Each structure stands twice: as C-alpha cells, then as structure tokens.
Amino acid sequence: MTVHKVTARRAKAAPTLSYIYRGEGHEHDVNLIKHIGGNVFTQDPIERNKFGLPENIDVSELAKEFEEQADLHKSKGRKLFKHYIISLAPGEQLEPHQWFEHINSDYLPALGYDNSCKWIACQHDDKEHSHVHIFTCMVKGDGELVKTQNDVMLGFDSIRRLENKYNLQKLESPDQNWGKHFSKGELKHYGSRKEAESSDWGAIIRARFNQIQTENGGKLPNTMTKLVLALANKGIEVKARLDDEGKIIGLSFKADDGAWLAASRIKKSRLTFPNLQRKEGVSYVPERDNAAFGIGNNELKLSISVDITEVQFAKIKVFKAKVKVRKRSNAKLSAGFTFCSSKQAYQIMIMSQTIMELLKALFGSDKQFKWEQKEHNDYLYQNSVDYNLVEKEETFNQLKADHKNWIDGGGGGGGETELC
Structure with a gap:
C-alpha cells in the first residue's frame, strides 16, 4: 500500500533540504539515499566515499536556486515551499528513474505544478519501507503560486495510478473508505495515529457509518429518512442547518455525549449533504424526508x-x-x-x-x-x-x-x- 504525506508550507529552502539530504532532524539514519533529480540546474549534492556512502553533502547551491525561484513571487506571502513524502509498502521498491517519471509526469502535475516550478526528489531506503522526499517551490515562472489547498486528495488519486502502473499493493483512498488522513501536526499532537483516532469523536461517527454500510450490503440506506433512522439506532443524532428560505445547506452529527460535528469535519468527501446524495446515492425528497430532520414541511x-x-x-x-x-x-x-x-x-x-x-x-x-x-x-x-x-x-x-x-x-x- 502506497501513501503520501503533505507537510505545511515552508518559508526557507535550506532547512528542509538539509533534512532531506543530510538527515538533520531525521527520525532515521540517512545513508541509503539516492538523488533522483528534478528540474533544477544544480547537480547531485551528495559526495560519496569509496564504499558509496554519503561523505559530504552541500545543499547551499540547491537552496540558492530555490530561493531565486521564490523571488519571482512579488506578493506578500513568504511561505513558498512545500515538502511531500511518498512511501511504499515494506518490501516494495522502485528505481530512481521510475520515481522521476511518475513525480514529473503525474504526481506534481496532478497537484497543479507545471514545468516552470522548481522541484527535486531524494529516495530513502534506510527504513523497512522505501520512500521519496519531494521538495518544491510553489512559484511558477510568471510569479503566480500553485494552489495547494486540495493537494492531499489530488495526491491520493495519483498514488492509485502509481500502484496500478507498477502492480504495487493497493490502498483505498480516504474518499473511498471511512478512514481519515491525519496531518503530521495532528499526529504529533496526539502522539500516534491510534491515540488520534481514540480522541476523535469523528472517528466514532465514521465507524458507525461503516457499520451501517456493512449491514446494508456495502452501501448506505437509499433515502435520508432511512439513513437518519439507521443512525439513530447506532446512537448518532443528525441536525440540519438551514438557509433563510428553510432549505438544508449542511448537516451535523453527534455521537452519544460528544459534541456536534459538521459533516465536513467528519468526512468531507462523503458525508456533506451534497456528497451523501451525489456520491453515496442517498435520495433526498423534502416532502418525504424533512420530517426525519425535524423540519416542518409547511413553513x-x-x-x-x-x-x-x-x-x-x-x-x-x-x-x-x-x-x-x-x-x-x-x-x-x-x-x-x-x-x-x-x-x-x-x-x-x-x-x-x-x-x-x-x-x-x-x-x-x-x-x-x-x-x-x-x-x-x-x-x-x-x-x-x-x-x-x-x-x-x-x-x-x-x-x-x-x-x-x-x-x-x-x-x-x-x-x-x-x-x-
């Protein structure tokens, strides 16, 4: 199963490049590394000894090239760099040229980068799962920025294509299951993914949706009324948010004695009011279903x-x-x-x-x-x-x-x- 991580935007190039190539602040040894390359002029910054191990790594020229690209951006924003990580399942391996081809022709274009954006990649094989670090400058050649608000989900689509192309172990994208992609900050805050899930009321609600789907032959009930009743049987309350005309514009859910959570916080790709209808096939007819939400049909x-x-x-x-x-x-x-x-x-x-x-x-x-x-x-x-x-x-x-x-x-x- 292949996964990717998206980190927060960075203000400087050198610290992240040092992390990727020199191992500064890394959570594992950085010996079995390979410079995959990118669309930069700077050559491989790794000098190796006679055994082929890294001996001297100087990322200063590489950092300078990235900073010069960032200077093309004339607006106020200063966090202009991004860091992505793609990890394979234990035992799986790709060659540097295969990584280069996918990153250059699929992954970065899927995220909105074009050929004018600077990027480099470095492969790490010290851990049981091989992975690559990708460093990018978000500034295009015309000075505009790549929009990265949705790069998590766009990246998963690209990863599925990588798995199919090289017959890698497949993992469902978060928009196809009831899991959640926790950010690195969230995992750091909770200490582990297990702790994050146990502390997340949304995880409880997602688990009960999963139960309903399993018990219903792999799909959710086909009307909003049936869904609300099925959720009530699992201890989940549903509340509709209305606009000034009394039309439903959003849903919130509550499990047991937990807090009310907006659908977008629980599972945006599946549980928002439009996505329940469009993606999950849950039909909504106001005259039939409003009563289930506690909404009078004759206002x-x-x-x-x-x-x-x-x-x-x-x-x-x-x-x-x-x-x-x-x-x-x-x-x-x-x-x-x-x-x-x-x-x-x-x-x-x-x-x-x-x-x-x-x-x-x-x-x-x-x-x-x-x-x-x-x-x-x-x-x-x-x-x-x-x-x-x-x-x-x-x-x-x-x-x-x-x-x-x-x-x-x-x-x-x-x-x-x-x-x-």
Missing part, C-alpha cells in the same frame, strides 16, 4: 405591521420589544415583526409571546399576563414568563426621562430586530 411565515405614534415608538425603545420599527416614505412610523421558522410548535409559541410584547409596549395594561409554556417537540422552555405592564402614563414618562439620550438618539428607523 409558517407571518408578518404584522401596525401604525404607531412617536410616543409609542419611544415605548418600544424603552421596553426593548422584539419588533421592527421603521419610518415610511410619508414620515409615518410603523411597528411590525416577521416570524419564520421550520419548527412549527416553536413558531407558534414565539409568535404568541411576541404579540404579547407588542401589545404590552404599545398599549399598556392594568392586568398581569402569565404565559404558561409546556415541554413540546423535544424543546424545553421556561415554565412561565410574567409580563408586568406599565399601568400609568407617568410611569412611562419617568422611564422616558431616565433613557432620554438613548431614545432621542434612536431616530425613526432605529432599533430593528427581525425574529427568524
């Missing part, structure tokens, strides 16, 4: 507008009522609110509460209203909300005096709040 949308006076406007400002206030073109003031949500029971509760606040702010009352709220549709609300309304005009006048600067500074169109 309630109400708008109310009431003409108000300057005094009533001031009351709204003082009491911070959850309504929008605006001044029309004819200088008349109006108060209103628009309410929209996909949870119908929650809609009605909030709508009614807002109406009470509107009545309280505009008209006052000598009575006390008590709003009784019960647990409903898995939403927990407070047991009661008391509305103590202003009984006398002088009480309001006192409040107005206390908040004079705030009210006067509000203007006719201020204090807008939309309930959504």
Whole structure:
C-alpha cells in the first residue's frame, strides 16, 4: 500500500533540504539515499566515499536556486515551499528513474505544478519501507503560486495510478473508505495515529457509518429518512442547518455525549449533504424526508405591521420589544415583526409571546399576563414568563426621562430586530 504525506508550507529552502539530504532532524539514519533529480540546474549534492556512502553533502547551491525561484513571487506571502513524502509498502521498491517519471509526469502535475516550478526528489531506503522526499517551490515562472489547498486528495488519486502502473499493493483512498488522513501536526499532537483516532469523536461517527454500510450490503440506506433512522439506532443524532428560505445547506452529527460535528469535519468527501446524495446515492425528497430532520414541511411565515405614534415608538425603545420599527416614505412610523421558522410548535409559541410584547409596549395594561409554556417537540422552555405592564402614563414618562439620550438618539428607523 502506497501513501503520501503533505507537510505545511515552508518559508526557507535550506532547512528542509538539509533534512532531506543530510538527515538533520531525521527520525532515521540517512545513508541509503539516492538523488533522483528534478528540474533544477544544480547537480547531485551528495559526495560519496569509496564504499558509496554519503561523505559530504552541500545543499547551499540547491537552496540558492530555490530561493531565486521564490523571488519571482512579488506578493506578500513568504511561505513558498512545500515538502511531500511518498512511501511504499515494506518490501516494495522502485528505481530512481521510475520515481522521476511518475513525480514529473503525474504526481506534481496532478497537484497543479507545471514545468516552470522548481522541484527535486531524494529516495530513502534506510527504513523497512522505501520512500521519496519531494521538495518544491510553489512559484511558477510568471510569479503566480500553485494552489495547494486540495493537494492531499489530488495526491491520493495519483498514488492509485502509481500502484496500478507498477502492480504495487493497493490502498483505498480516504474518499473511498471511512478512514481519515491525519496531518503530521495532528499526529504529533496526539502522539500516534491510534491515540488520534481514540480522541476523535469523528472517528466514532465514521465507524458507525461503516457499520451501517456493512449491514446494508456495502452501501448506505437509499433515502435520508432511512439513513437518519439507521443512525439513530447506532446512537448518532443528525441536525440540519438551514438557509433563510428553510432549505438544508449542511448537516451535523453527534455521537452519544460528544459534541456536534459538521459533516465536513467528519468526512468531507462523503458525508456533506451534497456528497451523501451525489456520491453515496442517498435520495433526498423534502416532502418525504424533512420530517426525519425535524423540519416542518409547511413553513409558517407571518408578518404584522401596525401604525404607531412617536410616543409609542419611544415605548418600544424603552421596553426593548422584539419588533421592527421603521419610518415610511410619508414620515409615518410603523411597528411590525416577521416570524419564520421550520419548527412549527416553536413558531407558534414565539409568535404568541411576541404579540404579547407588542401589545404590552404599545398599549399598556392594568392586568398581569402569565404565559404558561409546556415541554413540546423535544424543546424545553421556561415554565412561565410574567409580563408586568406599565399601568400609568407617568410611569412611562419617568422611564422616558431616565433613557432620554438613548431614545432621542434612536431616530425613526432605529432599533430593528427581525425574529427568524
């Protein structure tokens, strides 16, 4: 099985070249190394003794050539170098010319590099698995940069082609299984891949998706409703994120007592809402599947507008009522609110509460209203909300005096709040 690693961008060429060729900071001996070459003018920096082992390695000229290429970039960015590592399975081997051909004609072009980008490669055979280090400058001949945001997945596609060409052991790409490509920083933080996986709630969710797929004949359930029910049986909750029109734009998942995780953090290549449909074959029909996500199929949308006076406007400002206030073109003031949500029971509760606040702010009352709220549709609300309304005009006048600067500074169109 062949794997590749992508490291963070580098600001200087010399430290990484010393790491690759001289073994400075390397985690294994660097004796059985071979300069594969690249598209650079500098010759092999390795001088060898009579036994063929490295004796003197000077990467200064090589570093200088890479730095000169980086100088073509005139923008602010200074981290202009990348370091890639491709490793074969233990016991497998490729010759330097085979590595050169694949890196030059397949791997780097797949990542977006062209012939104007400088690169070199060096083969290491000291460990049980042979591997190559590739060092690149991201600056093209015209001074523009190679875009490397997606080089992890693009690199895996190239590695699969390498395996097929030389009949190497094959490994599924992460977008075809339920694994995760942990960055070098993540592995360093956790200490090992095993620790990283055990500390990752996403790994638990991916494992349960894998169980569902295995139990379902190698594929996920074919509708969103069936998938949500299958996940619920495995202890996974699903939450849909909606846009302003109530359409699903994203999904989050939660396992047991863990945190909610966006699908893109768990398995972007498979579990985002579009990829579940496009890649996994999970059908979504709003009229059929919205109920499984807890989304009402018939959304309630109400708008109310009431003409108000300057005094009533001031009351709204003082009491911070959850309504929008605006001044029309004819200088008349109006108060209103628009309410929209996909949870119908929650809609009605909030709508009614807002109406009470509107009545309280505009008209006052000598009575006390008590709003009784019960647990409903898995939403927990407070047991009661008391509305103590202003009984006398002088009480309001006192409040107005206390908040004079705030009210006067509000203007006719201020204090807008939309309930959504």
